[in-house]
Amino acid sequence: xxxxxxxxxxxxxxxxxxxxxxTVSGGSISSGTYYWxxxxxxxxxxxxxxxxxxxSGSTTYNPSLKSRVTISIDTSTNQFxxxxxxxxxxxxxxxxxxxxxxxxxxxxxxxxxxxxxxSS
Amino acid sequence: xxxxxxxASVSGSPGQSITISCTGTSSDxxxxxxxxxxxxxxxxxxxxxxxxxxxxxxxxxxxxxxxxSGNTASLTISGLQAEDEADYYCTSYTSSTSWVFGGGxxxxxx
Numbered sequence: 001x002x003x004x005x006x007x008x009x010x011x012x013x014x015x016x017x018x019x020x021x022x023t024v025s026g027g028s029i030s031s032g033t034y035y036w037x038x039x040x041x042x043x044x045x046x047x048x049x050x051x052x053x054x055x056s057g058s059t060t061y062n063p064s065l066k067s068r069v070t071i072s073i074d075t076s077t078n079q080f081x082x083x084x085x086x087x088x089x090x091x092x093x094x095x096x097x098x099x100x101x102x103x104x105x106x107x108x109x110x111x112x113x114x115x116x117x118x119s120s
Numbered sequence: 121x122x123x124x125x126x127x128a129s130v131s132g133s134p135g136q137s138i139t140i141s142c143t144g145t146s147s148d149x150x151x152x153x154x155x156x157x158x159x160x161x162x163x164x165x166x167x168x169x170x171x172x173x174x175x176x177x178x179x180x181x182x183x184x185x186x187x188x189s190g191n192t193a194s195l196t197i198s199g200l201q202a203e204d205e206a207d208y209y210c211t212s213y214t215s216s217t218s219w220v221f222g223g224g225x226x227x228x229x230x
Contacts, residue, residue, distance in 0.1 A: 047160075049218065062218055064121070105154040
């Protein structure tokens with residue numbers, strides 16, 4: 001059974017860079033045809049797809065966030081990461097990592113989510 | 121990219137059927153059979169209920185079904201139960217090779 005777990009600072013200063021890591025267990029991050037995604041939900045609002053990375057390192061980002069987001073993958077540690085620069089209070093949200101099966105819209109596996117607050 | 125359009129709220133009585141719509145454009149919902157639906161209880165992890173428009177993951181009740189017509193996808197829940205009360209989100213693949221979510225629908229079981 002695949003499990004995903006987000007980790008990282010729960011508090012980030014405005015204008016700084018938000019950094020989160022998703023650790024995958026129960027399977028290799030480099031096996032199969034999977035895309036590894038980051039999704040967020042601000043309090044009281046809906047879900048927002050941030051971006052994804054394939055095992056090869058190929059990335060796709062939400063056009064509205066693309067200029068501030070970088071997603072990377074480390075197959076040696078079975079982790080993938082999110083960096084979001086120049087954060088503001090609007091970036092305060094619960095951040096989830098998730099796995100999607102390639103060639104489908106099957107987002108079956110999600111992490112528990114981690115709350116990141118942007119505040120000084 | 122603009123969020124997909126979902127009704128803010130729907131309601132139904134136990135045993136009834138309800139349908140939640142998810143409207144996009146020909147560049148997302150209408151252009152691809154890659155639409156998913158998630159059930160989300162506040163504070164919990166979103167649960168995949170339908171993927172690829174009509175497919176139900178193993179373990180999801182057959183009371184949940186998905187469909188699509190043109191630029192609008194729909195989630196139907198039959199035999200409504202109290203435990204179905206939750207927020208529901210749709211998502212679709214887009215021509216930008218990205219994914220877009222709907223604004224979410226709060227389902228109330230009366």
